[in-house]
Amino acid sequence: MNVWRTVRLYSTGVPKIRWFYSTDIPVSKPIGFNYKQTERPQKFIPFASKDSDSLETVYQSWKKQGQEPKPVPVNEDQLFDCDIAKMVMRPVYWDGPVYEIRRGLWYKDNTPLSSAISDQLEKHYSEFKKKSETKQQGPIEILSEVSLCEKDGKKWPFKEATDFEKKDKLAVFKDEREAVLIDKESKFGQLQINNIEKLPGQQVLGSSTVTRGYERVRNKEPETASDEKMEEETDFFTSLMKSWTAESSNERFQKDMEADYTNPKHHANSGEREVDHLILCIHGIGQSLSAKFSTVNFAHDCNNMRRQFKQIFVKYPKYAEMAYSEQELHDQDNQKKLTNCKVQVLPIIWRFDVDFSLNKVFEEYDKDGYPRLPTLEQVNIDSITPLRHLAADVVMDILLFYEPKFKEQILSSVVKSANSIYDKYLERHPNFNGKVSLLGHSLGSAICLDILCAQPDESSAIDPKKHLKFRVENFFGLGSPNGVFKLIERHNIWPRGSTETNDPETTSSPKVDNYYNIFYPTDPVAYRVEPLVHPLLADIKPEMISFSDENINSQLKSLAELPNNLINNRYFKRAINFAGLGDYKPQDSKCYKRGADNLDKVPEHVKKLLQSLNRTGRVDYSLPQGYFDIDLINAIGSHIQYFDDPDVIAFLLKQLLQKPKN
Structure with missing residues (x-):
């Protein structure tokens, strides 16, 4: 079988690098969470252009000089630092989740590949560039991340591995910015190698198409958070209706984390x-x-x-x-x-x-070596232990604040x-x-x-x-x-x-x-x-x-002018109560009768x-x-x-x- 082909590489340099960070699966969490990463992040968000350029500058300096890179401040008000040597981002002023960062050069489905795969692709790409365009080249082998772990005597750190992560590949460059990775063990895929250039997109069974260089997808991904247009102002009641939309706790948590680690619409690089x-x-x-x-x-x-x-x-x-x-x-x-x-x-x-x-409060011991006092766990009533655990996590903070040792x-x-x-x-x-x-x-x-x-x-x-x-x-x-x-x-x-x-x-x-x-x-x-x-x-x-919103005051005033029989209607009261409005009048508030x-x-x-x-x-x-x-x-x-x-x-x-x- 003839697996040789002509490789045409027109690119004369490295395309603009874009750095990314994840917010869905943290690498680590603060002490007290007993957290161990078992899954790999799937969602990566691009840094703002200025932050990405800063990261790339430090990265290039590190590679050339070999010195330990300094932390790179990024995102909103530079409240986060990136450790390029460990490829993670963490908050500067508080203990919070630590997330993976990636240097985006090679991409699969607009997601940057890990450095383990990207570095192999770039190395072979560079070798091809040095050779004649007319020289026949064959597919090159790309070791999977699981194989690289085994080669280094390490264990795969996650609970599971996808086919892309555990199967070795054969890489075939289609042109200056696109390559196809074919499963090494896929006989059908190997049969199609000679026809790779003629097949549009990802048409080879057991293969993945990867691209070199980051291109912004219009109308889907803003260049930076500061490039986004501000949401149009809506009236109070429209905003209220939006707030009633149901949303799962996981979705809210994910949005919260992305918002915390991402530049806001104002002062993206401030x-x-x-x-x-x-x-x-x-x-x-x-x-x-x-x-x-x-x-x-x-x-x-x-x-x-x-x-x-x-x-x-x-x-x-x-x-x-x-x-x-x-x-x-x-x-x-x-x-x-x-x-x-x-x-x-x-x-x-x-x-x-x-x-x-719950299990550690007082460290006082009798002569026999046993603790003088039991733990809070030991004095719990078993039948409602979960509820008491929940209450203790909250109430005990107050109780122990007035115990001199813990207050100190x-x-x-x-x-x-x-x-x-x-x-x-x-x-x-x-x-x-x-x-x-x-x-x-x-x-x-x-x-x-x-x-x-x-x-x-x-x-x-x-x-x-x-x-x-x-x-x-x-x-x-x-x-x-x-x-x-x-x-x-x-x-x-x-x-x-x-x-x-x-x-x-x-x-x-x-x-x-x-x-x-x-x-x-x-x-x-x-x-x-x-x-x-x-x-x-x-x-x-x-x-x-x-x-804070003067419009609300005028809207409340109009509510107060409604007929008394409507104001006193219990269903109307419930609606007003649910909306958080009420008939607010500071001058005669019922909250303070005297x-x-x-x-x-x-x-x-x-x-x-x-x-x-x-x-x-x-x-x-x-x-x-x-x-x-x-x-x-x-x-x-x-x-x-x-x-x-x-x-x-x-x-x-x-x-x-x-x-x-x-």
């Missing part, structure tokens, strides 16, 4: 964008559940919050007017910069650093992580001269408050092992139990350096410029803080936060205490919520939706960008 406000976020209870349920993911919550900061800033011009000077606003050459919200959000995930679990571990872990992230941020952004804020959710707000109360007045007294090494401008508590926690401790909450007696035995005084206690009226975990400043403030309603709306009758010394705790003169801020949202399901949901609520993001943005009053 690693060096100017940042005036760095927010470090501390999670609350139940983060250990993320090892069991993929939907419990605080890093994703923070990534979502960061994205919303950017989107809301672009959507409403009033924020640009707050963030930029008059000269900057009217500088025509500076318009692109005006889309930068100047806010960065980074998570602090402390739970996996703290050494307690928690506070130490958060301080260590916060200082490490701050140092790393300065290292990567040496020109940063902005302000730092802490944001704590649920138990995370209690952790923040205790850390801020322990901060010394003098910077010379700071111990990096116990204290934050940076000044905190704002402390935002979301869904915070601080009110009841400090009440149980019999502590007042007073500003640092107030004329009142700051006795550490009876007062908690955070070292912070502005303290915000933000909550939904129906959040069962949240409590007010202002009455702990002075009991008279219990009769003053919290400051009400307005909707109390005045302002501080007019409050003594001056109490007002000064509030002004010292927050420049606005208030600490408690209530988010908008409808009349009909007071039920168990909505109450539970309200505690976990702060990071997804545009009203929260808009309020935070306004407070961060608000210029101080003269």
Whole structure:
């Protein structure tokens, strides 16, 4: 059988390389997940052009010089690093899933081939280029990835292998950018080798067509995330209807992961964008559940919050007017910069650093060598063990926060992580001269408050092992139990350096410029803080936060004008409740039946205490919520939706960008 053929190679160089990353199957997960990769990623997403070029530059330098390549910062705000030697991408500032990256030169079905196959193809392709175009060439052998593992004395690392991964191939180049890989053991495929050039596409049984060089598929894959057009604005009710569309948890999780690791529509390559406000976020209870349920993911919550900061800033011009000077606003050459919200959000995930679990709490032993106390697992009632395990993963975080040994571990872990992230941020952004804020959710707000109360007045007294090494401008508590926690401790909450007696035995005084206690009226975990400043403030309603979208306010007003018999209809109420609208009227909200709306009758010394705790003169801020949202399901949901609520993001943005009053 004549298997020789004429090979025509017209390409004179390597086509433009495109780098890719996966987000469906991670290479590894943080400690605590007990994860081992058993499947291979199937979905690969192209890096933005700028990031891809940066990766290729470092790759070429590594190959030529042989030195260990430095990490390459990529994607949104350069929050991720690529390790070219290990071909993986990981988050910079938090522990998260690590994903495979690939250098796209040879492709199968628009997916980059692994380096094990791509390198073999390119080597033989280069050899063919050096030979005469008229010289007869035969098919060349390509070892499968499974064969290469066996050759190196290694075991195939995944549970299964596809035919493409485990069968050796014969490669036949059709032209300068296309080759056919035929199963080496396929007799029918070998019979067709001489006719390869005449067969369009993948027409040979037991074969695969591969192409050299990446070409963007129009209308399917944008060149970069920043090239995408912004979605058209839709009215509120259209958006609401879209949110009701059912979607499986796996689909949502996959979309979340892709969104977290992918450039957003704004600032796709904005690693060096100017940042005036760095927010470090501390999670609350139940983060250990993320090892069991993929939907419990605080890093994703923070990534979502960061994205919303950017989107809301672009959507409403009033924020640009707050963030930029008059000269900057009217500088025509500076318009692109005006889309930068100047806010960065980074998570602090402390739970996996703290050494307690269902099977390991107290390490105290009797003389006989047995533990003095049982584990929580051992005192469980067997009949409802799964339910108790679920509850323990959540509740135990709170219980152990008030056990001195574990509280010290928690506070130490958060301080260590916060200082490490701050140092790393300065290292990567040496020109940063902005302000730092802490944001704590649920138990995370209690952790923040205790850390801020322990901060010394003098910077010379700071111990990096116990204290934050940076000044905190704002402390935002979301869904915070601080009110009841400090009440149980019999502590007042007073500003640092107030004329009142700051006795550490009876007062908690955070070292912070502005303290915000933000909550939904129906959040069962949240409590007010202002009455702990002075009991008279219990009769003053919290400051009400307005909707971020002014259109909603007008729509709610039109609802209020509907006939009473319709408003009182129980089915209509359910619909309004489900939509999350309600008949919101801050001036007569049923959530607060008592109390005045302002501080007019409050003594001056109490007002000064509030002004010292927050420049606005208030600490408690209530988010908008409808009349009909007071039920168990909505109450539970309200505690976990702060990071997804545009009203929260808009309020935070306004407070961060608000210029101080003269």
